[in-house]
Amino acid sequence: MHMDSIKSIGGRTALFVLVGVALVGGSIGLFVVDVGSAPPEPVDSEETVSVGLTLADELRLEDAAPNASLPRVQVFYSQYPFPIGYYGIESFAAKQRQPYHKDQFGYPTAAYVTDYTGQSLELTDDGIPSTDGSPGWVPAEDAVYVAGSAARTPDGPALLPFSTRDAARSFAAEHGGRVIDWQTALDRPTESEPATALRERVETQRREANETVASRTRLRERPVSVVVGEDESTVNEAIESAPPNTTVLLPGGTYRGRVQIDRPVTLRGVDDSRIVGDGNGTVVVVRSPRAAVVDVNVSGVGNAVPGGAATDDHNHVNNPSHDSADTIGDEYWDEDIEETYAGGDTAIAVETARDALVSGVGIDTDAAGIILYESPGTVVRDVHVVGNESYRNGHMGLVAMRSPGVVEDSTFVGGLDGIYTHRSDGIVVRNNEIYDNRMGIHLMFTSGSVLRNNTVSGQEYTGIHVMTGPQRNAVVGNRITETVTALVVGGSESYIADNVILDNNLGFQIDVVGSIVEGNVFADNRAGAEARAQLPTNRVFDNDFVANEQHVRSANGRLRIWTYDGGGNYWEGATGRTDGTVIRRTYTPTDPVDGRLHRTDGTAALARAPALDALAGFQGSVPGMRADEVIDTAPLCEPVNEGWFERTGRTDTEPVCASGTRRSAGQ
DSSP: OEEEEEEEETTEEEEEEEOOOOOOOSTTOOOOOOTTOOOOOOOOGGGSEEESOOHHHHHHHHHHOTTBOOOEEEEEETTOSSOEEEESHHHHHHHHTSTTHHHHHOOEEEEEEEEOTTSOOEEOTTOOEEOSSOOEEEEGGGOEEEESSSOEETTEEOOEEESSHHHHHHHHHHHOOEEEOHHHHHHSOOOOOOHHHHHHHHHHHHHHHHHHHHHHHGGGGOOEEEEBTTTBSSHHHHHHHSOTTOEEEEOSEEEESOEEEOSSOEEEEOSSEEEEOOSSSOSEEEOSTTOEEESOEEEOOOOOOOOHHHHSTTOOOOOTTOOSGGGOOHHHHHHHHHHHHSOSOEEEEEESOTTOEEESOEEEOSSEEEEEESOTTOEEESOEEEOOSSGGGOOOSEEEESOOOEEESOEEESSSEEEEEESOTTOEEESOEEESSSEEEEEESOOSOEEESOEEEOOSSEEEEEESSOBSOEEESOEEESSSEEEEEOSBSOEEESOEEESOSEEEEEOOBSOEEESOEEESOSEEEEEOOSSOOOEEESOEEESOSEEEEEOSOSOEEOOBTTBOOEETTOOSOBSSSBBSSOBOTTSTTGGGTTTSTTHHHHHTOHHHHHHHHHHHHSTTTTTTOEEBSSOBSSOSOHHHHHHTTOGGGSOOOOOOOOOOOOO
C-alpha cells in the first residue's frame, strides 16, 4: 500500500490512496506473494526471532546440560520480514493453529528442522538432547520424526527430527518411540492453554494458596511455654528454652537487640511489643522451618542497601571482581543480582527456613523490610512496611529469593521495590497495597506466579514489572494508577485479566507473547497500551479502552489483530453500524484517523466516509497491509466492564447498542 499524500484543504484533511497488491486466492484467502521466488535458505538460529523457550530455561540448560541441542523449527513466512525460530516441533504446531496466525504472518514459504542424522546424539538424565557439534538443517517435509521417546525439552516431551529413516529408527530402538512424517507431527494434539484453562489454573492456585495460609496461620495457635520478663529475662534466652512447637510470648514494651529464632517456635507479641535493633545489621533472623514471628513491631535496622549500581539501569553490579556492567557476562549477571538483592540489612530475614509465618508485623526501615531466602512455603500476611522515601537510598519492602509462598493483605510504602521475587516459581501475591516505590511488584526469573487484586500506585518507574522471560504468570484484578508505566509483562503464555489501569503515562507495555489479555480497563492514560512484542501471538479481546490520550501505540512488529472468537475490544470513539454486539467497521487504534475518533470533533464523520470505510475493510482482510499496526476486526459496541463504568460515572461514553452478556470488573 502506498499513501501518496495527505493534504490539508481549508482546515480539513483529504486522503488520497493508491493500493497495489498481488492477490492469490480462493479458499486460502488473500495474501501478497512473489510467485517466481526460490525458497529461502536456512540461517543460523541466532538470526531468527526465537519462540518457545524462556531466558530462565536457557540459563538452566546452560548449567545442567552445556551441550544441549533442542529440536528447532525455523519458518519463513510470506508476510514477515525475518524468519521465526521455534524451540520444539510442538511449539510451531500449536502456534500455526491459532486464530489469525495466517492473517498476521502469511503462509510459510519454507520450513526447516534440526537434523540429528550423523550427530553423536545422547539424552541427559532429564531427557534433554545433547550433541557434541551443531546439527544442520533439513526441510521439514523431507524429515522424519521420532515421537513418544524419552527425549524432552524444558516444556515436556519432544519430537526429534532426522533426515533419514534409518537414523530415526536407530534412535527409537534405543530410546523408545515411533517414526512419523511431517504432516502427522503437525496433526498431533498439543498442550495449548485456552482462556478457560488459564482461568481454571488461577482458581486452582487460589485454592492452594488458601490451604497454605490456613496451615501457616495455625502456627499462631501454639500454646505459650515461655513469657519474656517472667520466665526468661531476654528474648533470645526465652527462645532457647522454649520447647518446639510452642509460643514465646512477648508482653507489651520495647526489647532491644538482635533476635535469632533457630527452632520451630512462634514469637508472638501483645500490647504493642517492639523489637528495636541497634541500627547495625538485621534485627530478627529466622533459621528454623515452621517458625513464626507475629504481632510485633520491628525497627532499628542497619542501613546497608543495594546502592545506586543496583537501582539505576538494572546494572546490578556489586561484585568487586567485576569492574562494570560491560565486563559482566550472562554467567555473572544472575549471581550478582542475587547477591545484591538478597544481601543488605533487613528487619526480618527468613533464611533456609521453609513453611514459616510472618504476620501482624509493623516495620520501619531505611533498608529492607523482609527478606526470604530459600524458604519456600513461607506466608507473609498483614504486615506494614514503611521504607526509605528515596528509593535510591532504600531497599525492598519484601524480597522472595527462591522462596515461593504467599504474600497477602499487606502494605508496602517507599523503598526500592515494594515486592521483589527472584526464582520463586508459583508465588502468590494478592490483596496488597503498594505505594511510592521504584517498582511496585518486580518479578525476575519467576514463572507460574499469581499477582491478584493488588493496589499499586505512585511508582517512579513501573507498577508491576514481570521480566527475564518467564512463563505462565497471571496478573489478575489489580488496580494500577499514577505511575510512569503501569504494567510491563515479558515472557510467554501468561494471563493478564480484569485489571484496572488508570491515569498512568503508559498503561500496559506488551512484551509478552503467546498470552491472553482480557477483561481489563485502560482509562485516562496518555497511552493505554503499547504493542512491543515482535511476534503477534497474543489474544487481546474483551478489554475496555476509554479516555486515553492514545488508546494504543505500536513500537515494533507487524500486523496485530486484537480480535478473538468473533469479538474484539470496546474502544471509546469506535463508530459504525452494529449487529447489537459488534461494530461492523474495522477499528485501528494506531491509525491516524481512528486514533482520534474519541478526542477530536469531526473525525467520526471522516471515519464514516465511504472510501475510508472500504479501505478499512480491505486492509483488514489482507495480511501484511498494516505493518506496525493494531487492528480490531470486530470492535464491541458496548463496554465489557459495565459495573466499572457505572461506578465511575462514565456511562455517557457508552454507544447505543443492544445489551449483551458482559462481565463486571472486580475493581
